[in-house]
Structures are given as structure tokens and as C-alpha cells.
Amino acid sequence: MAEIDTIVAILVATMRAGTPLLFAALGELITEKAGVLNLGIEGMMLVGAVAGFIAMVLTGSPLIGVLAAMAAGMAMSGLFGFLTLTLMANQVATGLALTIFGVGLSAFVGLGYIGNPIQGLPGLAIPVLGDIPVLGSLLFNHDPLVYVSLVLLAAVTWFLYRSRAGLILRAVGESHEAAHAIGYSVLKIRYLAVLFGGATSGIAGAYLSLVYTPQWAENMTAGRGWIALALVVFATWRPARVLLGAYLFGGITIMGLHVQAAGFAISSHLVATLPYLATVLVLVLISRDATRIKLNAPAALGKPFHSSG
Amino acid sequence: MTSQATNPGPAATPQLELRGIVKQYPGTLANDDIDLTVMPGEVHALLGENGAGKSTLVKIIYGVVQADAGEIHWNGERLNISNPAQARHLGIGMVFQHFNLFDTLTVAENIALCVEDSRDLAKLAEQVSAVSERYGLPIDPRRHVHTLSVGERQRVEIIRCLLQNPKLLIMDEPTSVLTPQEVEVLFQTLRRLAGEGCSILYISHKLDEIKELCERATVLRGGKVTATCDPRRETPKSLAEMMIGSELPVCQNVDGGDRGEVCLEVDGLSLPADDPFGTELTEIHLNIRGGEIVGIAGVAGNGQKELLQALSGEMKATHANDIRIAGTPAGHLPPGHRRGEGLAFVPEERLGRGAVPEMSMSDNTLLTTYQKDMVRSGFIQFDRIDEYCKTVVDDFNVVCAGNHAEARSLSGGNLQKFIIGREILLGPKLLILAHPTWGVDVGAATLIRQAIIDLRNKGTAVLVVSEDLEELFEISDRIAVISNGRLSPARRTGDTDVEEVGRWMAGMFDTAGSGEGHHAA
Structure with missing residues (x-):
């Protein structure tokens, strides 16, 4: 039983490590499906992390913490939307600037909170189901945000491929001219998608500062925003593959820790690079099919839209 | 075609009437005081050269563009059409020359995007099949648009319009992408629609098609109406004269x-x-x-x-x-x-592959003539380029502001003359x-x-x-x-x-x- 317990512990930790990526990547997926490329995930995550942490410290309520993180992420993405959609600034440059801005802003705001300990988000074991051996601890014994992330995955999948609103979103990302000619408000739809992306990035940040390592540290996202961005592309814009990539990243992170704990003499720096390298590598290998990419990639991605065109 | 449809009595209300439509774009007056009347069930041709103002006029009717002056009367009632959704709501459908379709979506999804209240895709697919059978436009609603031929894509556009029971269908150069047999099928569909009372505004510069299909024609030239006639009683020669103001030139x-x-x-x-x-x-x-x-x-x-x-x-x-x-x-x-x-080569896209839009005419000349002594020891021979460029402009009658005009400032026809001239003079x-x-x-x-x-x-x-x-x-x-x-x-x-x-x-x-x-x- 001891081995099974270890494996279950590793898998549970894997899900925890993958959850922030799942949140951020699902938001970016929606944003990109609407034809907007937001490279500022890292910045939005950091601002979300610090906002959630401060709100938690001040109110003691995890719910308010998460809501504050969402609001902060949306504010950041709203700024991005204003610059790129309304003022038609270059999306790549604006996204990069948003990340740099987010790194600086979060460090500045969070200065007084470094090392401040908080009570992390409590677990939420689902009664009865949580008591099932192995499966129970694997699936029904997590913190609330893990459940939320899985519900969100299902919701995003359903929204994109089953709902009319999702169809419109994909149409806007496919050809904004055609969508405009039919009479849809391209800007409104893109704003909503960008704001959704900001909200989930905020939650992803809050997951790090409230659940994963319940504290605030400068630059604590450590490049996860970039990995989330890569996940979306390598997952060829399909939600299920985003989940696979996110948990793969989480799994290798956790494996690395266990390998070190087992006393293997590997440089910790090398181990720390593994999840990034392996995730990208695996996803590149499984998504080499050019046809699939063309069919799933939003054709208008990153192209500015002007209605008088 | 019934005689009631073709010769409505004087008391009949026009389906669409435009009075004094004016649209000014920077540099050009696209529509100059245009009147147009389309009766119910009439197939009406809008005839004119490129740049005569046809596209602008139909965009105004479809609500994509707003007129600067003039009145639109729909079914006898004066109104403003401020966007395409409103136009569709009134019963105006339009099939664009460049289709507004989404390649990675299915036919049914593409149509659903245009039909309000279409939550049930399966039911919509049934409707699509019914309409396509009725008008002889076979299409499988489950196919992805990128797998369709251009003719089939046009069918999707037409079905999309027909599902909304239009009173006026605007067709912008619909036959340019069809085989002759497909054109025949399209004409049968259009005649059938007209027989059911739907007006059709048919835009084209192909005179024989208009003679075959249309009962009335409004001819535009340089943004003005130059004639209104019954094309069946005209000859291609007389129609061409109305359209281009002179005899149709033929090459030897x-x-x-x-x-x-x-x-x-x-x-x-x-x-x-x-x-x-x-x-x-x-x-x-x-x-x-x-x-x-x-x-x-x-x-x-x-x-x-x-x-x-x-x-x-x-x-x-x-x-x-x-x-x-x-x-x-x-x-x-x-x-x-x-x-x-x-080898000399004239690509399909003039701007982008045939010429660089932001570069001057002489710089564009250099792009394909550099092997003809235009560069010596790595230095560009500007005088030779200018000379070559001027020869092209003179020999091929290119209207432009000179060798230093940007390629994108030329009209499509002039740019094409320039590009072809540049290649031909290479010998x-x-x-x-x-x-x-x-x-x-x-x-x-x-x-x-x-x-x-x-x-x-x-x-x-x-x-x-x-x-x-x-x-x-x-x-x-x-x-x-x-x-x-x-x-x-x-x-x-x-x-x-x-x-x-x-x-x-x-x-x-x-x-x-x-x-x-x-x-x-």
C-alpha cells in the first residue's frame, strides 16, 4: 500500500502543479480563438497573485482573495484590450509590455507582503466519494480551485463547440472581415474574450500565491505564463490537449522533486528546467500534423481589425 | 416569367427605390445623384465598368456604407439602412463577390451564423437541405467550407440568403467563379426566385449574361447613371457604348x-x-x-x-x-x-507579389529587371531604371503620377498594365x-x-x-x-x-x- 500511497501523492501533487497552467491556458485559448494574441499572461498572473494575496491578508477570506485576483487580471487585460483593440496597437509588442509592466507592478505593490504567512486555501473533500480508496483521494480530495479548473475545462469545451456564442467567437477569430460583414460586433466579442483571459490568468496567479505556495514572492510565477502560452499553440487550440500539457508539466515538476528527494546527484537547476523543456518537446512532437494546426488555428490571430475596412 | 412580373402596372409599388444617392470618398465621387428603381419580381441589372460605382451603391443598399445624401424607399416607405443586420431584417440578401464564409466551419455552422435564433443545428440542417433541394442547389450541410469548390461556396452564400426569405437578392458578379454549366444552373435558380416574386439586383459587366437574364438595366459610368434600358432590346454594342462611353474595343x-x-x-x-x-x-x-x-x-x-x-x-x-x-x-x-x-512571370496578386505597394514605380521596376544591366558592381543604375520605367509607362499607357509614385497609388488596371509591360519589355x-x-x-x-x-x-x-x-x-x-x-x-x-x-x-x-x-x- 505504501507504494500506491506514494503514487497517489505524486498524482495529486501533479494536478496541483498543473492547475495554474490549466487556468491561464484556457483563458488564452479563448482569447486566441477570438483572434487576439495576448503575450501578457505572465504579467497578468503576477498581478493576480499579488492582488489575491493582499486581499486574503486584509480580509482573511480566500473567496475574496480569488475574486480580487480575477478583478486584477481583468483590469490588466482590459488595459491590453483598450490598447490593441480600440487604439489598434501592435498585439505582440503590447503583450510583452504588459508582462514587463505586470512584473514591476506586482513587485512594487507586494513589497510589504514578502514573507507574510497566510493560511492557504483549505481542501474540499467531497463527502462519500472522497472516502473511496485511491480514486477518492485522486479525484475528490482537492482544494476547491482544482475542481473549478476542471469544470472550466468542460465549460470552455462545451462553449466553443456546442454553443452559438462559441461559434460566433470562432467565426470572429477565423475572419473578422466576414464576421463584420454578417453584422457581428468584432470588437465587443474580442473585448469579452480578452477579459475572460485576464480573469483566468488572475485566478492562475492566485492559485500560486494562495494555494500552491501560500505566500507572496517577487516573480513567483517563474515563467508559467509563457508555458501556458506555449501550451495553447502546441495543443493546437484544443482544450483537452491543454489539460494534457498542463498535467504533463505538473507531473515532471513533481517527479523532479521526488528524484532530488531520493538523493540522486542531479543539479537542482537542471531539474528545474526539465518541466519546461519536456512539456514543449512532447507537445511539439504530438502536434506535428500541419493540417490539424491549420484547421484549428484562428486564421485572424494577431491581426488588428478596423471596421471601416 | 409571367407578364405580370415583368410589366407591373403603373400603380405597383417599387420594391426598392433610390433617389439622388450621393457618396463621396476622399478623391472620388463614387456615386453622383443615382436613381434606381427595382420592381417586385424583377431581375434588374446594374451594369458598369470597374470603378463605375456599382459596389458602393449596393453597399449602401445593404447598409455596409452610409450615403452622404439621397433617399432609400423600401416597399414605398422611406427609411435609413444603417447596418447589414437591418437590411437582412427588411428582406435584403446579398451574395458578395468575395464570399463571407469561414473556411474551418461546416456549411451548417456558416449558415447558423447568419440566421438568428438557430440554436438547433440539426433542425437548421434540415431547412438547408429543403431549400437546397427546392432551388436545385445541392450541398451537404455537414461538410467543411474549405473542402468546397468555389461554385459550391457560392451555393452556401445563396442558401444563406434564401433561408431568410428575401424580397431582394443582390448578386455581385456571381458568375466570375463558375463554369458555363454552373452559370446555367444559377440562372435557373434566379429565374425561379424572380417568378416567386423576389426582386434580383444583378451586378455584372458581362453583356451577354445580362441580355439573357435581366429585364431591365441601369447603366453606371463614373458614378452617374448613363442609361436605363431593357437589355433584351439592346445589342452588346449599344450596351457597351452606354457602359464605357465608346465602342467596345476588340483586339486584332x-x-x-x-x-x-x-x-x-x-x-x-x-x-x-x-x-x-x-x-x-x-x-x-x-x-x-x-x-x-x-x-x-x-x-x-x-x-x-x-x-x-x-x-x-x-x-x-x-x-x-x-x-x-x-x-x-x-x-x-x-x-x-x-x-x-x-522566364518572365506576372502573378495573380498585383499588390504584394507583382509589385511592392509602398515602393515607387522605379523601385518596383528594379525588382524584376535587375538582371538586365540595372546594377553594376553592386551599384544601382538609377538613370537606366528610370528610363526603363518611363518606357513602360509610355508604351503601355499607364496613368500614374510619375516614376516616384507609390505602386499602391495606381488603380488596379494601371498597375496591371505596368507589371505586364515591365515583364514584356524584358523580352x-x-x-x-x-x-x-x-x-x-x-x-x-x-x-x-x-x-x-x-x-x-x-x-x-x-x-x-x-x-x-x-x-x-x-x-x-x-x-x-x-x-x-x-x-x-x-x-x-x-x-x-x-x-x-x-x-x-x-x-x-x-x-x-x-x-x-x-x-x-
Whole structure:
């Protein structure tokens, strides 16, 4: 039983490590499906992390913490939307600037909170189901945000491929001219998608500062925003593959820790690079099919839209 | 067609009436005091050259653009149409020349995007099938749009309009992408619609189509209405005079019949498509001799793009010997080297591939003439370029603000004359042209065709890829058809006709043993 317990512990930790990526990547997926490329995930995550942490410290309520993180992420993405959609600034440059801005802003705001300990988000074991051996601890014994992330995955999948609103979103990302000619408000739809992306990035940040390592540290996202961005592309814009990539990243992170704990003499720096390298590598290998990419990639991605065109 | 529909009494209310429509764009007055009346059940032609103001006018009717002045009366009621959604709500449907379809979505999804309250895709698919059967527009609602031919895409656009029970259907140059047989089917559909009381506003510059289909025509020239007439009582000549203000120019095609050396040999060229929306080329055989024009007809998207890229060198052939230019194996050569062997090339997109929009005319000249002594020891010979550029402008009647005008400031026709002139003056052994007169007005088109014929008479081998059958029959010595990546045998123009070429365009030909010449009668 001891081995099974270890494996279950590793898998549970894997899900925890993958959850922030799942949140951020699902938001970016929606944003990109609407034809907007937001490279500022890292910045939005950091601002979300610090906002959630401060709100938690001040109110003691995890719910308010998460809501504050969402609001902060949306504010950041709203700024991005204003610059790129309304003022038609270059999306790549604006996204990069948003990340740099987010790194600086979060460090500045969070200065007084470094090392401040908080009570992390409590677990939420689902009664009865949580008591099932192995499966129970694997699936029904997590913190609330893990459940939320899985519900969100299902919701995003359903929204994109089953709902009319999702169809419109994909149409806007496919050809904004055609969508405009039919009479849809391209800007409104893109704003909503960008704001959704900001909200989930905020939650992803809050997951790090409230659940994963319940504290605030400068630059604590450590490049996860970039990995989330890569996940979306390598997952060829399909939600299920985003989940696979996110948990793969989480799994290798956790494996690395266990390998070190087992006393293997590997440089910790090398181990720390593994999840990034392996995730990208695996996803590149499984998504080499050019046809699939063309069919799933939003054709208008990153192209500015002007209605008088 | 019933007489009630064609000759409504004086008391009948027009379905659509425009009074004094004015639209000013920076630099041009696109619509100048235009009146237009369309009766219920009438097929009304809107006739005019490119730039005559047809597109602007229908965009105003469809609510895409707002008029600066004038009134729109719909069914006798004056109103403003402020957006396409409102136009659709009124019962105005429009089939654009450039389709507003989404490639990666299915037919049903594309239609659902246009039909309000269409939550149930399965039910919608049923409606689509019903409409498509009723009007003879077969289409499978589950297919993805990128797998459809251009003709099928147009059907999707039409069905999309018909589902909303339109009272007025606007068709913008609908036949430019269809085979002759498909045109016949489209006309039957339109006549049936008109018989049911739907008005049709039919935009075209093809005079024979308008004579065949329409009961009334409004002719535009330079943004003004120059005539309103019954096209069935006019001759193509008189219609052309109304449209371009002078007689329809014709080009002189006197073929000396002298054929020189083989300048282009394509020998079993096969290329896999590198794009999921592209076409795979299979076993293409083609020979062109000096002093000969070969036309390649076909519906867009049947491999023209891939064939042109393979010939120009943008895509490399599998074997060097697949393509030989003037006897030299060229399948593996990049575009610049092929030009060195005597190839000149006029691509389909004028801005972007034929010319760089932001660069001046003389800089654009240098792009393809640099091998002709325009550069010495790495230095550009500006005086020689300017001279060359000026010769092109003078010889080909290019209207522009001078050698330093940006390429994008030229109208489509003038830019096309410039690009073709630039290539012709290189004195190529082989000239390949893609859609040489697409979107060019009649005057410029005649000049371009004449220049191509004159070049042929000087001994150059010419390959013209076009969707315009009339043009191909006018200038080609031999015609081949490309369909689904296969090339038909090239038949002498006199030995074939539109019927046969139309069948070939639908893929009904035999390439077996299509070694050039053996097959031709």
C-alpha cells in the first residue's frame, strides 16, 4: 500500500502543479480563438497573485482573495484590450509590455507582503466519494480551485463547440472581415474574450500565491505564463490537449522533486528546467500534423481589425 | 416569367427605390445623384465598368456604407439602412463577390451564423437541405467550407440568403467563379426566385449574361447613371457604348502560325499540397513552343495557384527535369535563376507579389529587371531604371503620377498594365501570366490582350492561366483545363468550344496518354 500511497501523492501533487497552467491556458485559448494574441499572461498572473494575496491578508477570506485576483487580471487585460483593440496597437509588442509592466507592478505593490504567512486555501473533500480508496483521494480530495479548473475545462469545451456564442467567437477569430460583414460586433466579442483571459490568468496567479505556495514572492510565477502560452499553440487550440500539457508539466515538476528527494546527484537547476523543456518537446512532437494546426488555428490571430475596412 | 412580373402596372409599388444617392470618398465621387428603381419580381441589372460605382451603391443598399445624401424607399416607405443586420431584417440578401464564409466551419455552422435564433443545428440542417433541394442547389450541410469548390461556396452564400426569405437578392458578379454549366444552373435558380416574386439586383459587366437574364438595366459610368434600358432590346454594342462611353474595343488576333523551339516543357510534374486547403498536382504534362499562346482554364482552387508556383520557382519540383525552360532543366531552380533562363512571370496578386505597394514605380521596376544591366558592381543604375520605367509607362499607357509614385497609388488596371509591360519589355522567351485582366476595365483589358498577342507574334511562348473563358478563347492558340490538380490535353482553340471546356472544368476529361500533340486532333 505504501507504494500506491506514494503514487497517489505524486498524482495529486501533479494536478496541483498543473492547475495554474490549466487556468491561464484556457483563458488564452479563448482569447486566441477570438483572434487576439495576448503575450501578457505572465504579467497578468503576477498581478493576480499579488492582488489575491493582499486581499486574503486584509480580509482573511480566500473567496475574496480569488475574486480580487480575477478583478486584477481583468483590469490588466482590459488595459491590453483598450490598447490593441480600440487604439489598434501592435498585439505582440503590447503583450510583452504588459508582462514587463505586470512584473514591476506586482513587485512594487507586494513589497510589504514578502514573507507574510497566510493560511492557504483549505481542501474540499467531497463527502462519500472522497472516502473511496485511491480514486477518492485522486479525484475528490482537492482544494476547491482544482475542481473549478476542471469544470472550466468542460465549460470552455462545451462553449466553443456546442454553443452559438462559441461559434460566433470562432467565426470572429477565423475572419473578422466576414464576421463584420454578417453584422457581428468584432470588437465587443474580442473585448469579452480578452477579459475572460485576464480573469483566468488572475485566478492562475492566485492559485500560486494562495494555494500552491501560500505566500507572496517577487516573480513567483517563474515563467508559467509563457508555458501556458506555449501550451495553447502546441495543443493546437484544443482544450483537452491543454489539460494534457498542463498535467504533463505538473507531473515532471513533481517527479523532479521526488528524484532530488531520493538523493540522486542531479543539479537542482537542471531539474528545474526539465518541466519546461519536456512539456514543449512532447507537445511539439504530438502536434506535428500541419493540417490539424491549420484547421484549428484562428486564421485572424494577431491581426488588428478596423471596421471601416 | 409571367407578364405580370415583368410589366407591373403603373400603380405597383417599387420594391426598392433610390433617389439622388450621393457618396463621396476622399478623391472620388463614387456615386453622383443615382436613381434606381427595382420592381417586385424583377431581375434588374446594374451594369458598369470597374470603378463605375456599382459596389458602393449596393453597399449602401445593404447598409455596409452610409450615403452622404439621397433617399432609400423600401416597399414605398422611406427609411435609413444603417447596418447589414437591418437590411437582412427588411428582406435584403446579398451574395458578395468575395464570399463571407469561414473556411474551418461546416456549411451548417456558416449558415447558423447568419440566421438568428438557430440554436438547433440539426433542425437548421434540415431547412438547408429543403431549400437546397427546392432551388436545385445541392450541398451537404455537414461538410467543411474549405473542402468546397468555389461554385459550391457560392451555393452556401445563396442558401444563406434564401433561408431568410428575401424580397431582394443582390448578386455581385456571381458568375466570375463558375463554369458555363454552373452559370446555367444559377440562372435557373434566379429565374425561379424572380417568378416567386423576389426582386434580383444583378451586378455584372458581362453583356451577354445580362441580355439573357435581366429585364431591365441601369447603366453606371463614373458614378452617374448613363442609361436605363431593357437589355433584351439592346445589342452588346449599344450596351457597351452606354457602359464605357465608346465602342467596345476588340483586339486584332492575326496568328502567323510560326512556331519556334519548345520554350516550356512540363513533364509529369507532380507536387503534394503543402497546405491543407491546397490542391495536389498530379502528372502534369504541357509543352509550349515559341510564338504560341496556351491558355489554362479552370474553376479557381483547382491547382492553378500550385501550378503557377511550381512554374515560377516559388515551389520547387521533385525532379529537375520535371520542368524545362528553353531546354534547360529548371525544376530545381529558384525563381531568379529561372528568370535568367528567359522566364518572365506576372502573378495573380498585383499588390504584394507583382509589385511592392509602398515602393515607387522605379523601385518596383528594379525588382524584376535587375538582371538586365540595372546594377553594376553592386551599384544601382538609377538613370537606366528610370528610363526603363518611363518606357513602360509610355508604351503601355499607364496613368500614374510619375516614376516616384507609390505602386499602391495606381488603380488596379494601371498597375496591371505596368507589371505586364515591365515583364514584356524584358523580352522573355517564356511569359507566364496569371489572370492578366482580372478586375481590369474593358479598355485596359483589350490593351493587355493585344500586348500579349503582339508578344506571341514576336516569337515568345506565352502561358495564360485565367478563369475568364471568353478571354482564353479570344487570345489562346491552344486551351487546356486544370481540374482538381490534373491538366487536360491542350486542344487547338478552333477544335474545341465552351461546352467541351466547361465539361473539362468539371473534371470530365481523360489525361491518359496526354503526351502533348499526340492527343490533339
